[in-house]
Amino acid sequence: AQTVTQSQPEMSVQEAETVTLSCTYDTSENNYYLFWYKQPPSRQMILVIRQEAYKQQNATENRFSVNFQKAAKSFSLKISDSQLGDTAMYFCAFGNFNKFYFGSGTKLNVKP
């Protein structure tokens, strides 16, 4: 079975600080994609960052970066210089040829 686990249902961070969201997954596949999606309150889910499993280099997108540990099946998201607009639900997701799975989400509150 391929599952995605986000062990932090809710987190808070002060504006301008750094926060890390955890994600682990379970798969027997070697080729797959990993994603972090953001769902702001009452707004559309959008892609934050994407990682191909065959790439060892961690993906980065401006203030967002991942720590991809393939052997440990871990895919954490680091948000630097947190902004109020980062307040949202964050979903970790796994995709490969056969399946697409989402975690249960982490609610991130950025406090002023």
Next chain:
Amino acid sequence: ETGVTQTPRHLVMGMTNKKSLKCEQHLGHNAMYWYKQSAKKPLELMFVYNFKEQTENNSVPSRFSPECPNSSHLFLHLHTLQPEDSALYLCASSQEEGSGLPTRDTQYFGPGTRLTVL
């Protein structure tokens, strides 16, 4: 905006009603998806259409019936729903490789339809 639209945004229906949800993508993608998002549960993938062909049906009850007339439009027909079917229904699209094998790459989501079944 992600290029994926959904109508209606909100729907309240009785258990005996028949309604349809509509999704349209303006991205030129060839794969479309229906998800169910319930409170405090992971997103549940319901149906996948790849090149207009249904490639997945994840044990969804027959009271949910998908239709994909072309690669830009996706419908979810609803009939005799139950109160536990109340949820946010999300549509998504992606561009899959021409080999026909879904790569499960980046998906673009619509805003969802908030469905309440009374």
